[in-house]
Amino acid sequence: MNYLASIGSYALMIKEVFRKPTKWSIMKSLILKEIDELIYGSMGIIIFISFFIGGVVAIQTALNLTNPIIPKNLIGFTTRQSIILEFAPTFCSIIMAGKVGSYITSSIGTMRVTEQIDALEVMGVNALNYLVFPKIVALMLYPFIIAIAMFVGIFGGWMAGVFGGFLTSADFVEGVQLEFIPFHVTYSFIKVLVFAFVLATIPSFHGFYMQGGALEVGKASTTSFVWTSVVIIILNYILTQLLLG
Numbered sequence: 001m002n003y004l005a006s007i008g009s010y011a012l013m014i015k016e017v018f019r020k021p022t023k024w025s026i027m028k029s030l031i032l033k034e035i036d037e038l039i040y041g042s043m044g045i046i047i048f049i050s051f052f053i054g055g056v057v058a059i060q061t062a063l064n065l066t067n068p069i070i071p072k073n074l075i076g077f078t079t080r081q082s083i084i085l086e087f088a089p090t091f092c093s094i095i096m097a098g099k100v101g102s103y104i105t106s107s108i109g110t111m112r113v114t115e116q117i118d119a120l121e122v123m124g125v126n127a128l129n130y131l132v133f134p135k136i137v138a139l140m141l142y143p144f145i146i147a148i149a150m151f152v153g154i155f156g157g158w159m160a161g162v163f164g165g166f167l168t169s170a171d172f173v174e175g176v177q178l179e180f181i182p183f184h185v186t187y188s189f190i191k192v193l194v195f196a197f198v199l200a201t202i203p204s205f206h207g208f209y210m211q212g213g214a215l216e217v218g219k220a221s222t223t224s225f226v227w228t229s230v231v232i233i234i235l236n237y238i239l240t241q242l243l244l245g
Contacts, residue, residue, distance in 0.1 A: 076175020
């Protein structure tokens with residue numbers, strides 16, 4: 001019953017976020033601030049992880065191709081498919097649940113503890129719209145980071161494969177181009193947009209409705225990371241079945 005109550009509260013929160021919007025002159029600066037903190041501030045860790053994940057996928061694929069009959073360009077093909085379909089959209093989103101989700105929960109939770117949210121509501125401001133809506137808009141740019149992650153991941157695979165002596169550059173590029181299906185990129189970006197909404201709203205829910213003091217802020221951050229990751233994994237399965245099944 002607690003889970004059902006939480007789902008209902010979450011749905012009501014989403015409805016409230018889009019009701020009684022804040023003035024655009026104020027909202028604009030809030031959105032730009034969130035873009036800087038949530039999107040630009042996350043690019044470094046995403047690029048770093050994507051590069052080495054691409055390299056690991058290429059090396060592991062090369063080491064498992066022991067049969068000389070199997071063409072070497074399969075390394076490039078496997079790297080491209082792994083990065084585009086799963087590692088860039090899903091793996092990076094789970095990492096973002098830890099980095100961005102914890103930040104959102106702790107920042108909103110701290111405002112709740114210090115009664116800043118109560119002050120906003122007393123002044124007649126829709127606190128949910130003021131706090132959550134800019135985060136939703138900012139994370140709609142999340143596909144931009146994932147596009148960079150895809151490129152960097154494949155580049156990391158090329159670096160590891162070629163400079164590791166597993167195959168030639170021509171073989172890797174040929175594998176990357178082999179049987180390319182453009183809808184796979186579209187599928188990944190659809191997933192990323194759904195994940196972006198989850199990343200913005202579930203941590204906000206746990207931060208906004210938390211109760212207690214500073215210790216509870218830390219607990220709420222941990223809980224939000226767990227549930228955001230769980231929802232991302234479940235939605236990943238559902239969207240894959242709907243779009244590729």
